[in-house]
Amino acid sequence: MEAAQKFNSFLQDVPKGFLKRIPLRLVHGVPLRETIADNWRKVEQFQARPDDLLISSYPKAGTTWMQEIVDLINNRGDLVKARRAPTHVRFPFLEMVLPPPVPSGVDAVAKAPSPRVIKTHLPFQLVPKSFWEQNCKVIYIARNPKDSVVSFYYFEQMFSLQPEPGHWEQFLQNFMDGKLSWGSWYQHVCGYWDEKNTHRMLYMFYEDMKENPVREIRKVMEFLEVDLAPDVLEKIVHHTSFKAMKENPMANYSTYPEALLNKSIGTFMRKVSSQSH
Numbered sequence: 001m002e003a004a005q006k007f008n009s010f011l012q013d014v015p016k017g018f019l020k021r022i023p024l025r026l027v028h029g030v031p032l033r034e035t036i037a038d039n040w041r042k043v044e045q046f047q048a049r050p051d052d053l054l055i056s057s058y059p060k061a062g063t064t065w066m067q068e069i070v071d072l073i074n075n076r077g078d079l080v081k082a083r084r085a086p087t088h089v090r091f092p093f094l095e096m097v098l099p100p101p102v103p104s105g106v107d108a109v110a111k112a113p114s115p116r117v118i119k120t121h122l123p124f125q126l127v128p129k130s131f132w133e134q135n136c137k138v139i140y141i142a143r144n145p146k147d148s149v150v151s152f153y154y155f156e157q158m159f160s161l162q163p164e165p166g167h168w169e170q171f172l173q174n175f176m177d178g179k180l181s182w183g184s185w186y187q188h189v190c191g192y193w194d195e196k197n198t199h200r201m202l203y204m205f206y207e208d209m210k211e212n213p214v215r216e217i218r219k220v221m222e223f224l225e226v227d228l229a230p231d232v233l234e235k236i237v238h239h240t241s242f243k244a245m246k247e248n249p250m251a252n253y254s255t256y257p258e259a260l261l262n263k264s265i266g267t268f269m270r271k272v273s274s275q276s277h
C-alpha cells in the first residue's frame, strides 16, 4: 500500500492545469497522447533486458487480468506477494507519461528490479527494437472488437487525460477508422499475429481465457517455464476470476488516483459482457 500512497502523493505536487484531457498526435502514423508523443525518443531508445517480459494488447483487452495471472505464476501462487502493491505500481507501463513529477513509464521501468514485467499498448511496429534484439518474451492478448470498443468508451469517460470520448456513434466511427489512442484495433491484433512465430510470443485471446481459464493459464505457465502443482493452479484460477479481481483493491484500480480516474463515473472492471462467456 505504501507504494500506492507514494504514487498518489506525486499527484499532490502536480501543477494545476496539467490534469486535463490531452489531444492525440501521430507517431509514425499511430495516434498517441501528445505527452507520449513528446517523450517518444525515450521510448524508442528504451533498452530492454533479455529477461524482460512484455505484456501487450490493444487497450481494454485484458492486460490487467494477464498481469495478475503472470504475477501469481511468478510468485508460485503466493497471494501476499501478489498483493504487495496495486497493478499500476507492480507493472510499469512503458509509454505512459503522467504529469510531472510522476515518473514516466520508461523511468519507472529503469528503476524496477529484474526480471521486469512491462505493460504496453503499443502496436507491434512501435515496440522498441531492443525487445526483439534481446529476444524477450512477449504475451499478447486480443479481445473481440465489440467488447474492446465498449470497454474503451467507458474507460475514456473515466480517465481524465484521454481525449473526451464524445458521443458513442462518433467514438465507434473513430474506433473503426483507427483514430483512437494506439490506433487501429485491426492493425494491432494483426500486427502481432503476423509476427507471433518469428519472436518468443504467446498470443492469447480474452475469450479463450473466459471459456477455459485452467487451459489458458497452463499455456502461460508453459510459456514462462513454470511448473505448478494442480492445487496452486486452481488457486490462481480462483484469484484471477473476474469476481475475485473486482473485489481485490490491488487488482481493480480502485486505489488509482481519483484525479486521473474518476471513479464516480464507473468502475475499471465493469461487468462480464455476454460475448465474453
Ligand SMILES: Nc1ncnc2c1ncn2[C@@H]1O[C@H](COP(=O)(O)OS(=O)(=O)O)[C@@H](OP(=O)(O)O)[C@H]1O
Residues within 6 Å of the ligand: 057, 058, 059, 060, 061, 062, 063, 064, 065, 147, 150, 151, 152, 154, 155, 240, 241, 242, 243, 245, 268, 269, 270, 271, 272, 273
Ligand atoms: N479477471 C477478469 N476476467 C474478465 N475480465 C477482466 C478480468 N480482469 C479485468 N477484466 C476486464 O478487462 C478489461 C480491462 O482491460 P485492460 O486491463 O486491458 O485495460 S487497460 O487497457 O489496461 O486499461 C475490462 O473490461 P470491461 O469490464 O468490459 O470494461 C475489465 O473488466
